[in-house]
Amino acid sequence: MSDAGAGGPSGGMADGTDAAVTAGHLQQSVEERLSAWEGDRVAERLWAKDGSLWQASGKAPHDLAAWMGWLDLPVAMTERIGELTHLRDDILRDGYRRSAVLGMGGSSLAPELFSRVFGASAEHGTELRILDSTHPDAVRGFREWARSARTLFCVSSKSGSTTEPNAFHAAMAEVAPALDFLAITDPGTALADLARSQEFRAILEAPPDVGGRYSALTVFGLVPAALHGVDLAGLLERATAMADACRRPATRNPGLRLGALIGEAARSGRDKLTILTSPRLAAFGDWAEQLIAESTGKAGTGIVPVVGEAPAAPEVYAADRCFVFLALAAEADPALARLALDLRRDGHPVEEILLADPFDVGAEFVRWEIATAAAGIVLGIDPFDQPNVQESKDATKALLAAYAEQGALPSTAPVVAEAGLSAYADVAVLGDS
Structure with missing residues (x-):
């Protein structure tokens, strides 16, 4: 298993988020973050399940540590x-x-x-x-x-x-x-x-x-x-090897390095984490999408995973993108390799991860879970709770209970209605505008 460093030379950018930075500047932020983490012994504290790493979230350290059994x-x-x-x-x-x-x-x-x-x-x-x-x-x-x-x-x-x-x-x-x-x-x-x-x-x-x-x-x-x-x-065995590698100090830690990249990218306006995979790894993108979206999408911030998107010409991508390419060695695609190179030349941050064989999926579970937790440090949020998911579950249970009791789902009036079309919304959220 091998993985190339993120970033590359600065170059022309497609129109996009004004706040987004080129890969060269982002790489500097990543290295500064990793150096600070090394001084703060973040790797050591992570494995000690030190919930104070996410103190910016406002959550009690012991509440965070209670979800770190992974x-x-x-x-x-x-x-x-x-x-x-x-x-x-x-x-x-x-x-x-x-x-x-x-x-x-x-x-x-x-x-x-x-x-x-x-x-x-x-x-x-x-x-x-x-x-x-x-x-x-x-x-x-x-x-x-x-x-x-x-x-x-x-x-x-x-x-x-x-x-x-x-x-x-x-x-x-x-x-x-x-x-x-x-x-x-x-x-x-x-x-x-x-x-x-x-x-x-x-x-x-x-x-x-x-x-x-x-x-x-x-x-x-x-x-x-x-x-x-x-x-x-x-x-x-591969998962254990990656876990061992992720005990290293931050600058040599594959999980913390990926987490610093995607976290700093989001902070700089590159919050669309675009995951491109070889064919047999397509489902890995779906798994990573839930992990990252639910873990970071809260408190007015977050990383938006983009998976299942067909590769496009470099000029199509706006400056709000950060790219990770994952491929099985047996499925190495020259076209994807050229796209990664062209994206780097255009100033986009790019990380490439090559899996030697399917068993390396075990290692990637560990890498991406640690990276997601680390991105939570960068964004100042709790990466282990799920406020919106729980809210949705509770609302569904309430609707089902109402149906069981009344024989019908609760009905609400549309905010706008015309022949053949009705629009429903929360008026309190819409406000006066």
Whole structure:
């Protein structure tokens, strides 16, 4: 695995954010930030789970430290390889040929990545698919796929009360017995209680001090990976190597360096983090998008990940962009390499990360999680909470409760209505203008 430094010579810029700086100036800010972090022993304090690193967020250090269990995962999950491998072997011996994840967001994005990056092996694993859409056609189609061969369903929900996985379970339970389900959740959740009462095949518990978007290397990611036949030892070996590298002082720390880059870029007006990948890594962009957007998008600031965008000519990109290219060595694309070079020449900041093989995904989970936490230091926010996500969940539960009680969803009057068109909005947010 190798990674080139960000930045490059200054050059002509496309029209964009006036406050944005060229890569040369940004690189200077990054180096100054890393030098300051080295003096402040940020790497050492990060691994000591020192919540005061994010004191600018106004949060109590112990509240932040309570969500930093993800730092322990490369070692902790290495100790669970035997347990997860044994589970996979039992599944295969019992005749299961397919496995399915029923989950959303942090519970589904890492499994989706594993299913895309690692090929299925009938001898060592199952075909893996993910149901993360509530569209009736998607659910019906998924159920028909699962019925065509013996399928093990992973009901995945950190809180154990997320509406969508519970609905997915209800739909699949109509065609599959309880023995065909296992629960992946935190200890003591309603999902764990349901799994015990209905006698699911197994309950796999995740550490409660790891947030959903940081959970790729918990059982939420690694149980589906194991069922798919991924060599967990190889994956966690790379994760551990990256964790070791990220203990180095800041100037030689790959996680802190990436975090300083994307954080300083956002502060300078380059808040559109554009992630371009080789084909098999496309799902990595989706995983990183949730990690970065939910972690940094709050308190009037944030980084906006741009993923799934087709590469364009350098002159198309405005000065609000910061670029990261990720590619598997086997998929190295000369066209993308030329684009990266041209973008540097035009003054855009560019980071290139080359993965030697799919197992390097384990290392990238660690690098990007540390980078996201580090970007939170730069932006002065708490990268571990999720105020808008929780607000959305609470609003959804309130609507469902109202529907259950009244038989209909609450109705609101449109702010503007014409024949065939009605517009709805929060008048308090719109104001008088």
